[in-house]
Amino acid sequence: xxxHSASDRLGRIFHAIADPTRRAxxxxxxxxxxxxxxxxxxxxxxxxxxxxxxxxxxxxxxIVTEKVGRVRSCRIEPAALREAEGWLGRQRTExxxxxxxxxxxxKES
Amino acid sequence: xxxHSASDRLGRIFHAIADPTRRAxxxxxxxxxxxxxxxxxxxxxxxxxxxxxxxxxxxxxxIVTEKVGRVRSCRIEPAALREAEGWLGRQRTExxxxxxxxxxxxKES
Numbered sequence: 001x002x003x004h005s006a007s008d009r010l011g012r013i014f015h016a017i018a019d020p021t022r023r024a025x026x027x028x029x030x031x032x033x034x035x036x037x038x039x040x041x042x043x044x045x046x047x048x049x050x051x052x053x054x055x056x057x058x059x060x061x062x063i064v065t066e067k068v069g070r071v072r073s074c075r076i077e078p079a080a081l082r083e084a085e086g087w088l089g090r091q092r093t094e095x096x097x098x099x100x101x102x103x104x105x106x107k108e109s
Numbered sequence: 110x111x112x113h114s115a116s117d118r119l120g121r122i123f124h125a126i127a128d129p130t131r132r133a134x135x136x137x138x139x140x141x142x143x144x145x146x147x148x149x150x151x152x153x154x155x156x157x158x159x160x161x162x163x164x165x166x167x168x169x170x171x172i173v174t175e176k177v178g179r180v181r182s183c184r185i186e187p188a189a190l191r192e193a194e195g196w197l198g199r200q201r202t203e204x205x206x207x208x209x210x211x212x213x214x215x216k217e218s
Binding site: 008010011012014015017018019020023026027030031032076078081082084085087088089091092094095098 | 117119120121123124126127128129132135136139140141185187190191193194196197198200201203204207
């Protein structure tokens with residue numbers, strides 16, 4: 001993962017998974033690593049098109065690609081998705097905390 | 110929220126929170142509703158610039174804005190963030206399930 005600030009990194013992750021093709025790739029890779037060619041097959045897209053999507057996912061740190069011999073293989077890098085889930089979880093927790101405070105206030109008054 | 114397909118809606122939500130200014134607005138609104146003017150203050154941005162960001166958040170269903178008299182007020186719409194968190198959670202669960210299966214396979218062999 002390139003050395004970006006935490007906020008910028010989070011932006012790249014959310015941008016990467018904002019695209020339905022890239023989310024389909026993630027949904028495939030959480031089931032296990034796959035070769036680029038195997039990823040491209042169900043996507044009805046040119047190989048260069050798929051490569052571009054993989055590049056966005058790799059730049060965001062969501063996946064890692066590795067070339068072994070003539071085959072480029074991809075796998076998920078779980079830390080990035082965990083970071084995105086963590087930010088969303090913190091927003092939910094904060095909101096629930098605020099609602100609890102409001103609840104306490106209404107009970108007291 | 111406009112009537113989009115689930116996948117498109119998820120894309121709009123992730124796109125909306127991919128921007129650091131929009132995430133700052135969400136972080137503020139999970140603490141409670143706020144007027145547009147109050148939201149704009151800490152952002153060091155023109156009011157039209159802030160309004161554009163609010164529009165993206167509203168189109169994605171992440172926030173709701175309401176005009177009461179001369180004041181436009183914003184509040185979080187928790188369902189959208191929950192949907193995004195849900196998708197990320199499903200990817201994590203699927204990955205853990207796959208790792209458990211691999212673990213079982215390795216123990217058996």
